[in-house]
Amino acid sequence: MRIGIPDQAPDGISPDVTAFLKAPQMLINGQSVGGEGGSFDVFNPADGSVLAQVPSGSEADVDRAVLAAKAAMAGAWGGMSGAERTRLMLKLADLIEENGEELAQLETLENGKSIMLSRLVEVASSAEYLRYMAGWATKIRGETFDVSISVPPGTRYTAYTRKEPVGVVAAITPWNFPLNMCVWKVAPALAAGCTVVLKPAEETPLTSLRFAELAREAGFPDGVVNVITGDGATGAALVRHPGVDKITFTGSTEVGKKIGTQAMQTVKPVTLELGGKAPMVFFDDMDLNLLGPATGIGMFFNSGQTCCAGARIYVQKGIYEEAVATLKAITSSLAIGEGMNPANQINPVVSAKHFDHVNRMITQGIADGATPLLDIAAPKQGYYVAPQLFADARSDTAIMQDEVFGPVATITPFETEEEAIAMANDTRYGLGASLWTRDINRVMKLVPQVQAGTVWVNSHNIPDQNMPFGGFKQSGIGREHGTGALDNYLETKSVCVAYT
Ligand code: NAD
Numbered sequence: 001m002r003i004g005i006p007d008q009a010p011d012g013i014s015p016d017v018t019a020f021l022k023a024p025q026m027l028i029n030g031q032s033v034g035g036e037g038g039s040f041d042v043f044n045p046a047d048g049s050v051l052a053q054v055p056s057g058s059e060a061d062v063d064r065a066v067l068a069a070k071a072a073m074a075g076a077w078g079g080m081s082g083a084e085r086t087r088l089m090l091k092l093a094d095l096i097e098e099n100g101e102e103l104a105q106l107e108t109l110e111n112g113k114s115i116m117l118s119r120l121v122e123v124a125s126s127a128e129y130l131r132y133m134a135g136w137a138t139k140i141r142g143e144t145f146d147v148s149i150s151v152p153p154g155t156r157y158t159a160y161t162r163k164e165p166v167g168v169v170a171a172i173t174p175w176n177f178p179l180n181m182c183v184w185k186v187a188p189a190l191a192a193g194c195t196v197v198l199k200p201a202e203e204t205p206l207t208s209l210r211f212a213e214l215a216r217e218a219g220f221p222d223g224v225v226n227v228i229t230g231d232g233a234t235g236a237a238l239v240r241h242p243g244v245d246k247i248t249f250t251g252s253t254e255v256g257k258k259i260g261t262q263a264m265q266t267v268k269p270v271t272l273e274l275g276g277k278a279p280m281v282f283f284d285d286m287d288l289n290l291l292g293p294a295t296g297i298g299m300f301f302n303s304g305q306t307c308c309a310g311a312r313i314y315v316q317k318g319i320y321e322e323a324v325a326t327l328k329a330i331t332s333s334l335a336i337g338e339g340m341n342p343a344n345q346i347n348p349v350v351s352a353k354h355f356d357h358v359n360r361m362i363t364q365g366i367a368d369g370a371t372p373l374l375d376i377a378a379p380k381q382g383y384y385v386a387p388q389l390f391a392d393a394r395s396d397t398a399i400m401q402d403e404v405f406g407p408v409a410t411i412t413p414f415e416t417e418e419e420a421i422a423m424a425n426d427t428r429y430g431l432g433a434s435l436w437t438r439d440i441n442r443v444m445k446l447v448p449q450v451q452a453g454t455v456w457v458n459s460h461n462i463p464d465q466n467m468p469f470g471g472f473k474q475s476g477i478g479r480e481h482g483t484g485a486l487d488n489y490l491e492t493k494s495v496c497v498a499y500t
Contacts, residue, residue: 056230169194186198
């Protein structure tokens with residue numbers, strides 16, 4: 001439903017947000033531009049209204065952005081020291097905090113998520129992430145090596161490595177944590193000395209566009225940070241642009257495969273952070289008081305629109321009845337409503353298209369024999385999906401194998417550890433998993449058997465800037481966070497010096 005772009009700030013919405021929504025622009029070579037490809041609508045998932053019209057980046061816009069990023073590498077930015085890059089990044093982190101409420105409101109308006117999540121995760125943790133990565137800019141270093149050959153006789157060699165920025169980075173992000181994903185890519189790229197062309201998801205481009213304005217205000221030279229908006233076609237134009245030196249993508253496995261294939265045509269390094277279908281394994285001896293955080297943070301964080309969402313719950317037989325009753329009670333108590341009201345815990349899913357996808361997955365799950373355990377009503381206007389738990393889901397059906405990416409989880413009983421691990425690993429994905437038990441021996445024995453990039457114990461969905469994050473199997477290639485994130489944006493050059 002289209003209600004129209006608001007002329008005035010609705011109650012509680014900052015006038016800065018309303019002003020920004022009137023004409024959000026792309027950032028190319030330090031200039032705010034409208035683009036050559038027309039525009040597209042951005043919707044408010046809470047009521048289906050149009051929030052803003054955003055430029056649709058054309059191939060020519062992509063070309064200008066990549067050339068600007070290339071020129072910036074060769075210009076002032078390329079000559080800057082790590083310390084100078086650190087200072088700019090710290091300034092940008094401060095600006096994110098100073099404009100935090102505006103960014104948080106924009107995020108909730110375009111994505112639908114709780115304003116609390118927007119404030120704490122999108123804004124506060126993005127500022128911290130920038131600061132963390134800013135610190136690495138002054139700590140990039142190579143190694144020295146002894147060399148054994150002596151040809152021609154009498155010649156000696158010393159070798160060392162230099163870590164050099166890979167160049168122009170194409171960064172493509174999804175809609176579930178828009179500002180976070182932007183910063184997870186842009187911050188390590190800048191720390192490494194690269195320049196960036198970012199293409200945010202078409203559902204949620206607004207905070208990335210505001211981020212670009214703040215980067216310009218922070219004083220980054222023209223062309224260092226460019227943000228192009230558009231759909232998959234704009235992303236594809238960016239991926240195949242010959243001036244791009246590195247691709248970093250977060251999104252679905254399906255699109256990730258296309259991007260990986262395209263990247264190999266020109267042998268470009270590519271980092272892929274893809275989908276997930278995380279298991280949460282509840283053993284008999286777990287602390288049942290943890291079922292609260294397991295539900296709120298593990299299963300339904302961001303209304304289940306989290307790549308690591310605990311979507312497959314496995315419960316040992318001894319606590320099955322009690323755990324299912326508790327999970328049902330907790331889920332039934334969650335308040336459903338718009339994200340601008342911080343009391344609401346389940347918010348609308350991001351778009352009409354995604355609303356249809358989640359509902360289709362629920363219908364398919366029932367058709368495939370799964371039993372819905374809850375009958376909760378959701379608001380009718382906007383893209384609300386009531387949380388749902390399924391029993392009796394067969395492991396070979398879509399509800400167990402494919403991403404629902406909404407407030408939906410399956411619950412399956414198991415008896416032995418061996419059975420639990422086999423069930424947990426029964427997926428093409430391998431992003432996150434969690435084990436819930438008081439037995440440290442069991443933890444140490446089972447962790448190596450879980451096929452996932454992150455295994456949480458008595459917790460779930462807790463990322464940290466210092467903790468490598470990425471996927472096994474079809475959940476991706478490469479790791480973000482920590483020093484590894486920086487390595488994604490650095491080339492290693494060996495230098496071999498002969499002397500006599
Ligand atoms: P998506 O793959 O549909 O889109 C992601 C981005 O890719 C968007 O910006 C889109 O415009 C762009 N795109 C689409 N087709 C393209 C093409 N052919 N070439 C280049 N770019 C293209 O994903 P989504 O629906 O926005 O996000 C949800 C997905 O993201 C889920 O699968 C989720 O698991 C995944 N995700 C993964 C992580 C992680 O860290 N592993 C984190 C968040 C989300």
